[in-house]
Amino acid sequence: MQKFLTHQGIAAPLLRVNIDTDAILPSREMKRVSREGLGGSLFAGWRYLQGVVKAGNLDPEFVLNQPAYADASILLTGQNMGCGSSREFAVWALKDFGIRAIVSPSFGAIFYTNCIRNGVLPIILDEKQIADIATEVVPNPQLNQLSIDLQHSQITTPNQQRYSFRIEASYQQMLLNGLDPIDLTLQLQTDIDEFIRADQVKRSWAHANRPIND
């Protein structure tokens, strides 16, 4: 898993509520059984004229297409970011595009976990705090970059405003150290198998499909 320690970058405001994963990556852009190369299709319906992904078709109005936000790596969004479909393709597209952190008052639950799993940092702040950050960034996004320190779970703005955010300690550790959650769980294999043995007695009916081990 990709580590996340600190990050400094350009923040782009996309302050809409309920940005769903269909909007982040439309289903039509999931053309291969692959997690790679999806960045070009990120926000396809909003980034490209008529939603048609091809060179030269970028909608100059859309925030991520404006020169001021070139190389943006942080998104500032409205509440319920990443609601809708569970597709992890949405996070793979954000990551491939270069987004390292997303700031929102709230996230779709599956999307939040998908972000953590892929080393993209989801940051929860109040709507008001996000609006204040946006106000500070917008006059000169390339210059007014944000600094994120995951160890101290803090965002710092160019004016030295500090915003603390909450993140579960285990998620923080996972990101700081790039730990693989499957490996972590596999260390508990004995506990899991013990649980299953006891459960086979308690809820035998739920294990009817399981081949009997002798």
Next chain:
Amino acid sequence: MPKPPGLTLFDKIWNDHTVERGEDGSYLIYIDRIFLHERTGSLALSGLESSGRTTKNPANVFCTMDHIVDTKPGRSDNTTTPGGKEFIQVTRQLANQHGITLFDLEDPMQGISHVVAAEQAIALPGCTMICPDSHTCTLGAIGALATGVGSSECEHALATETLRFFKPKQMRVQFKGKLSPGVTAKDLALHLISTFSATGGSGCAVEFAGPVISELDVEARQTLCNLAVEFSAFTGIIAPDDKIINYLKNKPFAPKGQAWQTATKYWSTLQTDVDAKFDHEIEIDCTEIAPTVTWGTSPEQAVSIEAVVPHPDSTDLASKKNAINRALNYMNLSPGMPITDLPIQAAFIGSCTNSRLSDLRIAANILKGRSIAPGVKAICVPGSTQVKALAEKEGLDQIFRQAGFEWRESGCSMCFYAGGEGFNSGDRVITSTNRNFEGRQGPGTRSHLASPATVAASAVTGYITDFRAIQD
């Protein structure tokens, strides 16, 4: 010693599946059943392959083809979705390689994941179940603890038979009173979401309870739980009762013989204790709920069929005001327009929300002896091959066809647009599905969510219609 507090239905299932409690307060939860589909399951399986891991217990893993596969008659691996064939073929190859039960294109058990998992009794009361699909919460209707996950989480469950979660908060929504005739679970769900917002259930496992729930049949309960995710809930769940037990009995994957006896005894304990405490409680009087339909681009933007399109000033919240303005613009509507004045170009009955036999019967009942309005494109896609067969047995396909509907093979079809088939840009579609997001059913398509009765009645008149107005 003080008596320990009562447990909720959710607590009971959660506790019985807790393998280990992490230092950070997380829980390692044993997962009973994993369901995959070709769109995201393919990614979970290929991820597992590339990390050199295996599926730990393939006997509890099931897979179907629903998202990408065509629903036109005579379908094959060739599908209109760009790249779709690869998804289908990779899924088939990996499912076979991993020894997973696959419901392939020609299988009589093929269909939409959540419809199949219920009708084949793969989801059971008191079981945990995941699928890399957000509408997995549908199966809470059976009394399962079912939730949608991403592909990586699914990979984790395949490799370990467990997933790590933080325990969600708990909410109970009690539906009191009595539903008016013809008002369905779909209207109930849209009413709930529009009243308490699309984030009303955020971070919560939501138990649906109350006299109205007891009255609902098992399929209607699936419709309600299906929409729990549009309420931002971790899942929806309903305590299993005799209706559920009768529904499951003798289904292909239900326990049989002695195991059935043991199971039903266990299931009878799956009730929230009277002294259990919830973090949040909501009560809804259902008596006044009318058929409900969405006007905007979020399921929370829904109103009674008797109402008008709302004004942005109906909210004080700046972010909501912006959302209303954006939605009005996308949907090409003005505040104050009566919902029933809106002409439609298409009508769709299908999806894991409303495509079961009872849904098709309700729609057919309205369509019988009627024809759809000229110029309307109308499509019915049964939720599973089994639903399709049962519907054909009672002649529902004939009613749909004679009214002017297309009658399709089972799958997700135009519930979502994947680059192949979709409705036209600018088309207004009345649809029995669950998401009215921008572009969900095709670039520029305007989707109005409603119950199958409302969809059928609207297809007949060519306008969004209160079905009660055209009933004899």
